[in-house]
Amino acid sequence: MANASxxxxxxxxxxxxxPRVKLTEQVWAPVLAxxxxxxxxxxxxxxxxxxxWLAFHRHLPIFQVYEFIGLRNFSxxxxxxxxxxxxxxxxxxxxxxxxxxxxxxxxxALLLHGPLSGQHRSASTMQTDAGGRMREWRxxxxxxxxxxxxxxxxxxxxxxxxxxxxxxxxxxxxxxxVKVGLVQEPINWxxxxxxxxxxxILMDVWKATPFVAxxxxxxxxxxxxxxxxxxxxxxxxPWATFRQVxxxxxxxxxxxxxxxxTMDAFRVFDxxxxxxxxxxxxxxxxxxxxxxxTLFQMLQFGYxxxxxxxxxxxxxxxxxxxxxxxxxQLQA
Amino acid sequence: xxxDPAFRLGPGMQRVIRLGLLTALLLTVAAFCLGPVLWQxxxxxxxxxxxxxxxxxxxxxxxxxxxxxxxTKSALGHDMLNSLIVAMTSTALAIGLGSLCAFTLARLPxxxxxxVLGLFLGISMFPPIATISSIYLLIRAFGLRxxxxxxxxxxTTYALPLAVWVLTSFFRQVxxxxxxxxxxxxxxPLRAxxxxxxxxxxxxxAVAALLVFIYSWNEFMFALTLTATERARTAPVAIALxxxxxxxPWGDMAAATLVVTAPVILLALLFQRQIVAGLTAGxxxx
Numbered sequence: 001m002a003n004a005s006x007x008x009x010x011x012x013x014x015x016x017x018x019p020r021v022k023l024t025e026q027v028w029a030p031v032l033a034x035x036x037x038x039x040x041x042x043x044x045x046x047x048x049x050x051x052x053w054l055a056f057h058r059h060l061p062i063f064q065v066y067e068f069i070g071l072r073n074f075s076x077x078x079x080x081x082x083x084x085x086x087x088x089x090x091x092x093x094x095x096x097x098x099x100x101x102x103x104x105x106x107x108x109a110l111l112l113h114g115p116l117s118g119q120h121r122s123a124s125t126m127q128t129d130a131g132g133r134m135r136e137w138r139x140x141x142x143x144x145x146x147x148x149x150x151x152x153x154x155x156x157x158x159x160x161x162x163x164x165x166x167x168x169x170x171x172x173x174x175x176x177x178v179k180v181g182l183v184q185e186p187i188n189w190x191x192x193x194x195x196x197x198x199x200x201i202l203m204d205v206w207k208a209t210p211f212v213a214x215x216x217x218x219x220x221x222x223x224x225x226x227x228x229x230x231x232x233x234x235x236x237x238p239w240a241t242f243r244q245v246x247x248x249x250x251x252x253x254x255x256x257x258x259x260x261x262t263m264d265a266f267r268v269f270d271x272x273x274x275x276x277x278x279x280x281x282x283x284x285x286x287x288x289x290x291x292x293x294t295l296f297q298m299l300q301f302g303y304x305x306x307x308x309x310x311x312x313x314x315x316x317x318x319x320x321x322x323x324x325x326x327x328x329q330l331q332a
Numbered sequence: 333x334x335x336d337p338a339f340r341l342g343p344g345m346q347r348v349i350r351l352g353l354l355t356a357l358l359l360t361v362a363a364f365c366l367g368p369v370l371w372q373x374x375x376x377x378x379x380x381x382x383x384x385x386x387x388x389x390x391x392x393x394x395x396x397x398x399x400x401x402x403x404t405k406s407a408l409g410h411d412m413l414n415s416l417i418v419a420m421t422s423t424a425l426a427i428g429l430g431s432l433c434a435f436t437l438a439r440l441p442x443x444x445x446x447x448v449l450g451l452f453l454g455i456s457m458f459p460p461i462a463t464i465s466s467i468y469l470l471i472r473a474f475g476l477r478x479x480x481x482x483x484x485x486x487x488t489t490y491a492l493p494l495a496v497w498v499l500t501s502f503f504r505q506v507x508x509x510x511x512x513x514x515x516x517x518x519x520x521p522l523r524a525x526x527x528x529x530x531x532x533x534x535x536x537x538a539v540a541a542l543l544v545f546i547y548s549w550n551e552f553m554f555a556l557t558l559t560a561t562e563r564a565r566t567a568p569v570a571i572a573l574x575x576x577x578x579x580x581p582w583g584d585m586a587a588a589t590l591v592v593t594a595p596v597i598l599l600a601l602l603f604q605r606q607i608v609a610g611l612t613a614g615x616x617x618x
Contacts (some may be wrong), residue, residue: 001580022441028521029440036492037448043467043489044455049464061469082593108361111354145604146362149369150606152596154550156568157589161368162377164582172371175386210365211611213444218612267459270552295465295555306463312462319457 024259045167048312053113055304062299073306083307086290087314089197093272093286094265097204101261102254104205105212110242112143112213113220151210159274162203166190190276193283198285199278200272204265219253220246252329259322343457369593383582393541398587404507407562408588411570415592418480418566419548421518422487426544427537429488430495437496438503439511449500460490460553471558478560485555491544498543498613501601534567539610542603567592 058069077083150158164175166189174186190196222244231241268290272278278285278293285293291311295304368479375383377394402408436442437449467486476482506529514524530537555566567572571592574585 021472025440028438029442032432032440032522032525033442034434034447036429036496039429039485040451040455040492043470043486044463047463047466047470048458049469051462054465086562089428111361139502141604143358144360145600146365146609148600149597150365152546152600153369153593154552154568154571154596156552157593158368160571160574160585160589161372161582164586165368167582170384170386170582171388172389175389183409204597207370208366217381218608219392231398263457263459267460267461270475270568270572274552283401288459292464292553295468301465301469308459308462308465309382311459313455315459 003089004028021023032255047168051305051308051312054301054311057302059301059305060299061301071303073303074310076303077310082285082290083287083310085282086285086287089284090266090268090288092119093197093201093204094262094267097201097208097259097265098261100201100205101209102258103269103320105216105257106254108147108213109207109216109220110246111220112147112217147210149210149212150207151214153207155207155270155275158207159271160207163190163275166199191280193280196276197284200275203271203275204268207271208261208264212261215253216250217252235255252326255322255329259319259326262318262322263315266318267311288316348601372586372589375582377591378583380581380583398583399591400435401584402588402591406438406575406584406588407565408570408591409565410562411565412567412592414564415549415567416595418483418487419545421480421484422491422548423541423545425484425488426491427499427541430492430499430540431525431530431537431553432522433492434496434499434503435521437500439508439529440521452496454614455490456493456497464553466556467554468557477558478564480564482558483564483566487548487551488560488573490551490554491547494547495540495544498540498610499533499536501613504537505516505536506532522526535606538603539613540598542607544608545606546599615617 041101054070055073057066058072058073059066078275097311153161165171168174168186168188168191171186173189174183177183178186187195189199197227227245228241231245236244267288268286269292272284272286273289273292276284278289282290288311291304291307294307298304353437365475374390376398377396379395379397382388382393404577427451434456437445439469442448471477471482471486474482476485510532511524515521516526519527550568551566552572553566555569559565559569571585571589574580
């Protein structure tokens with residue numbers, strides 16, 4: 001997106017850019033780009049169009065049923081309670097987990113950036129001995145790997161890990177909570193609608209917070225040190241510096257991270273599908289899971305596709321809203 | 333820290349407190365990130381009898397039985413081989429085709445270039461569920477259901493946007509003069525890409541390859557939908573469908589999840605910097 005403002009990569013009026021050479025480039029360009037574009041057309045763009053097409057049909061593959069029914073799948077959506085409940089679950093899951101991830105990610109990023117990079121230190125301690133600095137570097141590196149771990153673990157694996165932590169009888173979570181005295185007897189975390197949904201949220205927070213922290217940390221490191229120096233000269237305290245210097249400069253990246261995370265949380269599938277299967281009842285059933293079950297368990301390809309289209313529409317709306325915000329932010 | 337409090341309590345004490353607080357916070361973060369995975373590792377070493385009582389948190393008599401069971405009683409080894417083939421082939425294809433496309437976007441004249449980049453960005457954002465019904469029907473029509481080739485094609489396609497974005501930004505950093513010098517020397521654009529543009533961009537190619545490999549190794553929804561039997565089943569699907577008659581065999585499961593996670597953990601340890609660079613490439617610089 002931001003690359004849009006780049007000047008054309010073609011050489012300026014240098015002696016090298018002879019017309020004949022340019023002509024060769026014009027022939028090669030589509031040839032080199034076409035294999036990738038072909039795959040995208042065939043397996044990404046085509047299927048999107050195909051899904052919309054299917055949404056206007058009643059298609060039950062096992063019964064060889066395939067008929068055009070116009071908008072009837074979509075009118076069925078409007079009165080489908082399970083769809084609305086899945087919408088609610090998806091929105092709740094997205095809002096709560098993304099908010100927590102952003103907050104925790106910001107705290108972790110500040111924690112890793114500030115004290116370890118030495119910018120909040122007084123001038124005298126900044127010139128610590130080489131040994132001290134070496135040690136700090138090593139701590140930072142280890143923390144980097146540790147933080148990367150939850151993000152890099154396959155989602156399916158993280159679902160299995162948390163399922164075991166939440167186990168009502170032998171789970172570590174209940175063991176700790178009972179031991180500390182927070183609860184009297186073990187809780188069946190995944191057996192109750194409310195706690196199951198929050199259990200899924202906690203798992204997502206565990207998995208995605210590192211991603212947020214890593215991106216925000218990179219953004220923090222890109223802030224010029226002179227700005228902090230100037231703030232200190234002006235007598236600004238840590239909180240004022242954060243409010244007046246750090247936060248405004250971080251805002252564009254925060255918005256980008258929010259966009260990424262919202263898209264990801266909104267389309268959540270593997271994590272919740274493996275952790276709870278959408279249960280108990282349909283209490284943790286997100287839009288992706290409902291659409292998937294409709295497609296591949298009830299084998300209703302028409303209605304399942306309509307559900308997928310509805311979700312696609314919702315996600316596009318949310319993205320558009322974010323992009324508008326982002327554009328306004330960049331213009332300001 | 334044997335300092336006379338009358339002298340050093342001020343800044344010295346402050347520093348100790350701050351350092352202590354910082355250490356405690358960092359340890360909390362580390363425990364939150366590592367804890368669940370460590371618990372899985374501890375579980376995988378406990379004999380079955382020890383799994384159903386908790387007071388001893390650490391195993392009293394550690395055993396490798398669960399790892400043995402995973403490789404002898406289940407098809408996990410075979411599924412991991414499938415995963416490896418799919419991930420490596422998809423990575424090679426996505427990087428190969430992605431390089432050609434990224435090079436075009438970075439250095440050659442192509443009408444609607446920004447449209448193409450925008451299209452790739454859009455595709456990396458839309459939910460896989462929105463394409464899965466058509467992809468399933470398409471793959472079935474091609475007769476590719478339950479084959480590794482189907483997964484390779486799909487994983488390559490959905491990794492391409494990521495690969496092209498990362499590669500384009502790296503190719504743009506290679507000076508244009510190098511390219512034109514090669515062209516004047518009589519290289520074709522393709523030859524110039526291979527001998528002049530690619531070598532300095534190798535770090536970027538490595539970043540893209542790592543991200544594509546991890547994506548393919550972890551991908552679940554397409555792998556679940558397009559495979560039916562052990563023939564093409566990948567490791568994440570095997571973990572999700574882990575056999576258990578009445579109760580999940582937690583010890584075996586823990587061993588299996590760790591075995592499946594081991595390759596990506598290894599990559600994280602070896603290439604932490606590159607992975608972080610890839611994650612941040614699009615959002616911070618762009």
